[in-house]
Amino acid sequence: MSKRILVSTLIAAAVLGAGGAYAITANDRGQSAAGAEPIHMSYAFDPTDKAKMIDFAEEAFMGRVVGKVKTIEDDASTLWTVEVIDTVKGAKTGKVQVKQQAYVDSDGLLHESEDQPILQTGKEYLLLTTKLNDGNLLLLGGSTAAVSADTATKKNALKKEYQDAEKLDSGLKKPARSN
């Protein structure tokens, strides 16, 4: 093999190798076109059924996301500080900490479920949660558990909609807490 052919072959191999390494990395992460990596949930009941969702929730409120407390990668989640603006169900007031199953990893890659985008600091939402043993709250999964509420009109409409839903017999059978 001539020196020129050898050099050309080595360059081609380097290019192919770099391309292969890039492709393996990108594919292993399973990045979607949008750059987010979905978490695939199996729900125990229909997460679009507001009557069931508000029945299952232990605390429901309008809240403004103050900021991120921390990312918990092992738990695929983010802990947020949220200021309660208005209570829909339960008795939470002031600032609370809410855990959401979504996070940005150390490489900057977003992981979130397909039907619930990660919360945004400064934005206001209707949030449906349960109580964690550590005193924090856990955001339920699904689009109806975190609804953007950026105007007073929308907040009022959402509050009424969910309070009306709470009056319905959802038929939900909730397992008892084991701890």
Added chain:
Amino acid sequence: MKKSSIAVVAAATAMFFGASAGGAWAADTHYLGTDSVDGRDIRYEDGTKWDDARTWAEARWEELPEDVELLKDTALTNADLQMSDYNEVTNTAAYWQPRVGADTLKFNDYWYNGYSTADRRNTTVHEFGHAFGISDHYEDQYNNTVMDSCPSEACGAAYDRPQTHDKADFTHLWK
């Protein structure tokens, strides 16, 4: 797709030039474009106590003719999937998450404890479908599949094994 052989390099190189199977999958809504399969198997770390559901789901996918296996991780292999249990009062019964390194499959004891054997099997078979790269099916016409996104509580029938369309999706990915 996790690969660890020369075949992977070939496939990844093909991806580099825009001609991979992975690129084609991304265009189809029934395929995730990622999975837990490495070569022709999924090596998993067994950290779940739900053995009946796990072994049932393994058998139901493995009996398909494409010969893609679920095998326990050993000291000589790299885990592609970590199965474990957790306990949170939430509406999620289980989830699968692709990650750098081993992917994650978690079962929520809060629901699994009260589930019937059939409920646990149905849910686990569905989650394994994600590990094989099949996405949730949202369209009503796919209510009769194991990968239907609608919980049986809301949509009636639940399936404890891949149905005709699930098998077709699996074959598309792994033939």
